[in-house]
Amino acid sequence: MYSVHEESPAVLTTDVFFLYLLPPIVLDAGYFMPTRLFFENCGTVLWFSVVGTLWNSIGIGISLFGICQIEAFGIQDINLQENLLFGTIISTVDPVAVLAVFEEININEQLYIVVFGESLYNDAITVALYSLFKYISQMDQVDSIDIFLGTADFFVVGFGGIMFGLLFGFVAAFTTRFTANTRELEPVFVFMYSYLAYLLAELFSLSSIMAIVTCALTMKYYVEENVSQRSCTTIRHFLKMWSSVSETLIFFFLGVTTVTSKHEWNWAYIGFTLIFCIVWRGLGVLVLAQIINNFRTIPFTFKDQFSMAYGGLRGAICFSLAFLLPDTFPRRNLFTTAAVAVIIFTVFIQGITIRPLIDYLNVRRTNRKLMTINVEIHSRAMEHTIAGIEDLCGQWSHYYWKDKFKKINDRFLRKVLIKDNRPQSSIVSLYKKLELQNALVLLDSNGGISGAPSLTSLQEQKPTKRETFLPEEVWSMQELLSKNMYKIRERTLTYTRHSLPNETRTKEILLRRHSTIRKSMRKAGTWQTPAAAKYYSLPPTVQNLQPRLRLRKYSLTGDDDGDDDIASEINFPPARPRLQLRAKEPRRALQPPRNKLETVNEVRTDSRRTPMVDYENRGGSAMSENSKGRGTGTKRALTPMRQFGLFNEQGLKNKEKEDQMEMEEFRQEALLAAISEKDANIALLELSSSKKKKTQDEVTSLKREKDRLVQQLKQQTQNRMKLMADNYEDDHLKSHSDQTNHKPSPDQIIPPLLDLNQNRSKLKLYIGHLTALCQDRDPKILQGIAPPTSYHHDDRAAWEEELQKMSLEQLEAELEKCEKESAELQEYANTVLQQIADHCPDILEQVVNALEESS
């Protein structure tokens, strides 16, 4: 203990604190300041932070000085300057806990921003006051001219800091304009310039906090548009992490100091400090709010004022400032003790009780979470209206200034500072963000995707079927989907000093591979593609949406008529066309699904099937006129779908079956895309704001949805397998009927038989690969599943010879046998695959290779 006392606290020196620990904290606050809200309430924020801090500092300082005059307490040696200095230290509020609570309960924006802004700016003011008073308190004699100079200095320092911040903010924004080729360096610029602003302001003895905060505020808007999504995420995360580290470190010191350092406990001084802190804060808020209420359109109610006053927690900075008082200071230990006491009291008592208190008071809340596109449109319309009305009646408010700033911004700043200068309306960006969600919701809500349980799934349904996946399962699936399959590619990546491996490329490879596998599977299933027109599965949607989709050029067919026809008739699932929009954020986040859509989705369409897709994907909430017209078609098209479960092979026309097959394929792809989208969305949400509970809830719900989709996908795959098998069977049934009608020659039967055999041997090969893999990995996997008997005898040449000699009846029997065997093999392969997926998903990559080889 003693050695700790000797060394450890000394680590926190003035330099360390001001150069390394403080900048991240304020940078974080500045960067994450909700800009729009801040400027809307700029006056109030500044009023509370500047005047409020002065009020508190001077109030507490002077009243403590008054206490010091009482002889009984034995603290008469503390003079006015020292008291003022201490008052300054102790009036730094640091309401992290309060802000967290406010955020969680969606407190009204005005209150939130005032507390937030106050915490930000009062750091700057306290630090400035701190140096001022420290300077004064070390003088023997204080002249009035010194005070005057100090005050003037206070303002010069502040404005100087702001200027530096603006300068570096713009420089940083300008720099990131040219970093398109070195994305990995983008975050560095942000941190570097902010820190540079801080250091330079410090060098010129200007307010470094103001500089770094202004810098962050200025650059944020432009930088976030310039940098890539990843860099943006990195910046945000890094800032958050950095500031948390700083704060944690300071609290470490606080803890260590509380335990080890020499305390000077003076009941009177510490007790009165605590009382004055509370009293002056309360008074200050009350008085300042009364004054500012006259100028505000939405005044602060008493409840607001109470929350504000009660939210005055003291934190890391307060402690650091007290701790960093020079050793020569006579009562340094007393001050430190008092600061620690106040911090502990406010953080623990006030911090813990504020939530129930706010709940009890029922402070006005705003619903900030629910952002629908309607609301965004209406709010924008309203803002414009208000600006217009203000113009009309000749009144200016912040809307006026906002308009003016926007004009300047659009005309000059954006052109210079932003690389890809497309003015972005918040409506559009929100739209893009929302339609992703929309698409998922719609895709998800259409019960149709798994509405009709297939025969297979019904048979296989175990009595105790789990509804959701366990987290581990989900995790393993994610792993399986995102990592394992392209490990090989990753290995060959080259290392460069300043760049990261580009994962999108590998993802694309993965997707392409996936598509080839799919094709090969299709081939294996003797599933012939008819000569019908082919479309990429994303033709344009309704008339008016047409121009915004750049998809038509992908259309493979030259058949313009059909294309147009379909284009005008079809309303495609919103999930997919929308992905084509040039959305800045979502697009980046959604690279995988988009790639997939472009590479994989080659699907035949026909006008009868597609309305069904449309109907289902729109979740039945289609609203335009053509939906009405489609109604009947939809229903007709839906019937085979419903029957699918009770599969009636006679009743189904070949055409319809093909449609169904495509339908299945389409759905599978849709599901795949949806899952990737969910992943992307989850990632987006997780990255965007980690702190909010609401977001976490959202993430959990998204994950749940994803799990459901994954399950659907599983089922869907089964369905398709089944369908493929059935289709196959059916083809042959047809050949049967052909036979009865006009006696086909054996030559007509032999080719399909050979085909079938080839397919069968392929399957065998495949199964061989699979089992070998499993044996390598863990023989247990294959326990309890024996290959069908047909797997073992394989004598192709002999069989073919035999075939030539067989009679018609024998051939037919052989055909049936082959079919049965194929089906068995297929089943077995599926089981093995399932086992692999269940037990060791990591060898799935090899499985994929095996698949490719066998095809």
Add this chain to the structure above:
Amino acid sequence: MGAFHSRPDENDIRHLADKTGFSVEQVEILHRRFKQLSRDEDTLQREHLYGIPDLECNPIRTQIVAAFFDKRNFDKDSPQGTVQEIGFEQFLTVMSHFRPLKLRMTEEQREQLRLEKLQFLFNMYDLDNDGKISLEEYRHVVYELLSQNPQIGNESAAIADAAMLEAATICMGQMEPDQVYEGITFQDFLKMWTGIDIETKMHVRFLKMDNTTLCK
């Protein structure tokens, strides 16, 4: 309307202030502005409003101006149709939709104010006054809102569609396939605004100070 347009006397002003909820000073200031806009005429015409330079860059200028000449916004007796010119009283009544919230108001009054404000907004969308915002009308507004950005002109229709779809989902829940969502009714409109305190947002600060001289 009456003779007070040229020189409103105390009583008229007080009467108007009572009726619209403005203070007497505000009414006077607004009257001065009215005069300035109408170039000392008794009535205001559309051209006068279009002539305001600050309004030039407002994307939904037409709707704003139209709102002033829309009978729904000031004429309670026959809330239909538009007029060609408005007097000061109408001008003031339209303006009164943008009054800020007072500190002491009962819940009922708040609710009333909210409804009024939302009705005003709703009327701006609902051009043909059939009580519904049809898709066409919605598209029109969105188009205008986004008209400043030439690059996204085509998307505005899509956005409006999406918004409409969203509105349908919010308001109707799951619909039958052959059911058609004709448009956003005022009830639906209210539903969409649930939880958003418009009364704290939709307001203009009517100063007590006269700064009409500063305006062009």
